[in-house]
Amino acid sequence: xxxxxxxxxxxxxxxxxxxxxxxxxxxxxxxxxxxxxxxxxxxxxxxxxxxxxxxxxxxxxxxxxxxxxxxxxxxxxxxxxxxxxxxxxxxxxxxxxxxxxxxxxxxxxxxxxxxxxxxxxxxxxxxxxxxxxxxxxxxxxxxxxxxxxxxxxxxxxxxxxxxxxxxxxxxxxxxxxxxxxxxxxxxxxxxxxxxxxxxxxxxxxxxxxxxxxxxxxxxxxxxxxxxxxxxxxxxxxxxxxxxxxxx
Amino acid sequence: xxxxxxxxxxxxxxxxxxxxxxxxxxxxxxxxxxxxxxxxxxxxxxxxxxxxxxxxxxxxxxxxxxxxxxxxxxxxxxxxxxxxxxxxxxxxxxxxxxxxxxxxxxxxxxxxxxxxxxxxxxxxxxxxxxxxxxxxxxxxxxxxxxxxxxxxxxxxxxxxxxxxxxxxxxxxxxxxxxxxxxxxxxxxxxxxxxxxxxxxxxxxxxxxxxxxxxxxxxxxxxxxxxxxxxxxxxxxxx
Ligand SMILES: Nc1ncnc2c1ncn2[C@@H]1O[C@H](COP(=O)(O)OP(=O)(O)O)[C@@H](O)[C@H]1O
Ligand SMILES: [Mg+2]
Numbered sequence: 438x439x440x441x442x443x444x445x446x447x448x449x450x451x452x453x454x455x456x457x458x459x460x461x462x463x464x465x466x467x468x469x470x471x472x473x474x475x476x477x478x479x480x481x482x483x484x485x486x487x488x489x490x491x492x493x494x495x496x497x498x499x500x501x502x503x504x505x506x507x508x509x510x511x512x513x514x515x516x517x518x519x520x521x522x523x524x525x526x527x528x529x530x531x532x533x534x535x536x537x538x539x540x541x542x543x544x545x546x547x548x549x550x551x552x553x554x555x556x557x558x559x560x561x562x563x564x565x566x567x568x569x570x571x572x573x574x575x576x577x578x579x580x581x582x583x584x585x586x587x588x589x590x591x592x593x594x595x596x597x598x599x600x601x602x603x604x605x606x607x608x609x610x611x612x613x614x615x616x617x618x619x620x621x622x623x624x625x626x627x628x629x630x631x632x633x634x635x636x637x638x639x640x641x642x643x644x645x646x647x648x649x650x651x652x653x654x655x656x657x658x659x660x661x662x663x664x665x666x667x668x669x670x671x672x673x674x675x676x677x678x679x680x681x682x683x684x
Numbered sequence: 685x686x687x688x689x690x691x692x693x694x695x696x697x698x699x700x701x702x703x704x705x706x707x708x709x710x711x712x713x714x715x716x717x718x719x720x721x722x723x724x725x726x727x728x729x730x731x732x733x734x735x736x737x738x739x740x741x742x743x744x745x746x747x748x749x750x751x752x753x754x755x756x757x758x759x760x761x762x763x764x765x766x767x768x769x770x771x772x773x774x775x776x777x778x779x780x781x782x783x784x785x786x787x788x789x790x791x792x793x794x795x796x797x798x799x800x801x802x803x804x805x806x807x808x809x810x811x812x813x814x815x816x817x818x819x820x821x822x823x824x825x826x827x828x829x830x831x832x833x834x835x836x837x838x839x840x841x842x843x844x845x846x847x848x849x850x851x852x853x854x855x856x857x858x859x860x861x862x863x864x865x866x867x868x869x870x871x872x873x874x875x876x877x878x879x880x881x882x883x884x885x886x887x888x889x890x891x892x893x894x895x896x897x898x899x900x901x902x903x904x905x906x907x908x909x910x911x912x913x914x915x916x917x918x919x920x921x922x
Contacts, residue, residue: 494823496745521829531824535842544838545828590824597828 442469445505445601445632446491452499453486453656460486462656463500468601471630475637475647477667479679483656484636488605491634492516492523505600521549524594524602528610530586532578538565538589539574542596550597557596564592568622584615588622595626602626604635640683644668652676698885700894705881712877713898719794719873720860726799727855731806734760736836738807739814743822744832760807767804773865775801780869790871794863802859809851813844846917853910857903864899874898 446468453461460483468474476484489495491502493509493516502510509519533541542561546552552560565571568588578586587607594602604623608616620642627633627646637643643650643664650667652660652675660667660676668684671677700706740747741757748754767775779797780790787793817840825835845852864875872880878891885891 492827494827517826517829517831519829520827523827525824525827527820527824527827529820531818531820533821533824533839535839535846545830548834548838549829593828 442471444469444503445472446634447503448487448491448500449503450500451487451490451497451502453483453490453495454498460656461490461497461500464653464656464658466651466658468632468634470600470632472632473627473646473648474634474651475643475649475664476634476651476653477637477640477643477679477683478651478653478659482653484653485605486656487653488525488603488634488636491603492520492525494525521545521597522600524591524597524599526587526590526594526602526604526607528606530578530583530590530610532586532590532593534578536577537574538570538576538578538581541578541589542574542593545593545597561592561596564595565589567625568592569618582615583611584618587611587615587619591619591622591626601632601634604633604637606636606638608637608639638683640668652679654679695887695890698887698890700890703884708872708877708881709874709895709898712872712874712895713902715791715866715871715873716860716863716875717902719791719798719863719866719871720856722795723798723802723863724856724859726795727802727806727859728852730800730803731810732841734764734803734807735810735814736833736841738811739836740832747832764804764807767801772798772801772862773868776865776869790866790869793869794866794871798859798863802855806852806855809848809855810841810844812851813848814840816847817843849910849914849917853907853914856910857906860902860906861899 444467446466448464448466451461451464451466452459464483464487466474476487478484486495490497493502497510500510501508504519504523507514507519509516532538533544536544539558539561542565543552543554543557546557546560547554550557562571562574565574568591570585570588570592573581573585573589578589581589591602591607607623608619611619616639620639623633623635623642624646635642635647645664647664650662650664651658652667652671652673654675660671660673667676668680671680700709737753737756737760741753776794776797780793784793784796814836821839821843822835825839826832830838863873866873867876867879870876874895878895881891882888
């Protein structure tokens with residue numbers, strides 16, 4: 438059963454500087470197939486920057502990122518191809534406003550994966566049904582609530598059949614009553630062994646769904662462990678004071 | 685009073701009816717509209733191209749290292765500066781008497797001159813539209829693996845064009861009115877029609893007030909159409 442799991446993403450001394458500000462100061466992290474990694478930490482600690490470096494929405498200024506063993510920070514690597522395999526979900530959903538929901542979902546599969554429109558639509562419809570929005574394909578994003586938009590955004594990423602899903606505070610922009618429906622979808626993914634990296638302030642989710650919790654502060658990983666280790670037995674002072682504030 | 689009406693109807697007949705002169709105005713309207721619409725199409729193509737080149741250059745640090753893009757961007761910069769810094773009339777004269785000195789195809793020259801001129805303005809309009817699209821749209825497009833140009837084409841430009849549609853409408857109207865200077869290269873547009881008729885009848889009032897009204901009607905008509913299109917697009921997404 439516990440055969441050695443395949444490494445999906447590995448970062449080595451990952452650094453990112455915005456002019457003078459060092460947002461990442463050497464981050465080493467390994468994410469294996471089926472892992473659910475939750476990243477917590479105070480605002481400004483570099484969580485988003487780290488996530489966005491993984492698919493190079495931000496260009497790292499130092500260190501390396503290996504995706505399926507290939508160094509995707511090297512010059513020759515085709516980042517667009519790798520991004521097809523890394524789904525990303527944003528805080529503000531970022532659905533394509535000029536398209537219907539269905540067109541949002543099939544754009545990538547038809548333009549990039551070579552699926553026919555019918556194939557892509559079928560795939561999208563299955564996933565829409567799975568998140569309970571099967572009847573929304575013809576709507577425009579502006580016609581949906583925040584929680585619905587975020588579920589669609591998750592489906593849009595899933596339609597590419599990615600090997601890893603990156604979530605950057607997917608519930609932070611939502612009204613409280615809509616947080617649950619999005620977390621449900623994410624929980625469902627986690628149970629189906631989707632490899633996920635989740636930046637979140639939802640400590641309940643981190644504890645319940647996370648297999649590994651990473652505490653980041655000041656551009657570094659300060660502590661790492663199981664939810665029990667992190668929440669019930671924190672070691673470093675900064676984690677203790679962070680937890681005291683958020684719990 | 686009676687004399688006034690008699691005079692009026694005589695002038696009117698002379699300027700519009702006699703010798704089928706109304707046909708001249710109609711032909712003139714045709715030429716004016718033809719130049720306007722074709723120039724706008726050329727302007728749109730040029731404007732889109734330039735705005736994408738300039739955004740590609742300004743937004744992508746890695747693409748900026750590409751020498752071809754830098755040359756292209758520099759060229760676009762010079763183009764917009766020169767076009768916006770010189771009078772339309774002069775551009776038209778240069779186009780007709782210098783660049784196409786051997787061609788007597790006045791329509792082609794006028795369409796090119798106005799299209800090239802309009803392209804410079806449209807590029808600025810479209811660039812503003814592209815900048816106004818939320819940054820998250822580009823990031824979302826890139827995150828599923830679309831490259832920069834694909835994201836522009838499928839996601840950014842449609843939204844940008846929609847948001848600048850009113851400005852493009854204004855550009856169309858400006859263009860329509862500005863085409864009246866094609867008379868300097870002898871093209872028989874609506875304005876030229878009035879001038880020709882005035883030369884024959886020695887009546888200035890009727891032909892010039894007449895074409896002023898015609899221009900006004902054309903502008904109102906175009907505004908109406910633009911409004912309809914805008915409203916249609918807005919309803920689409922509600
Ligand atoms: N585009 C940017 N330009 C300049 N500084 C940035 C940019 N993005 C993030 N930063 C800085 O990098 C640091 C980490 O930010 P971020 O990764 O957004 O933190 P978090 O997601 O943990 O709240 C912060 O100090 C922030 O101000
Ligand atoms: Mg953040």
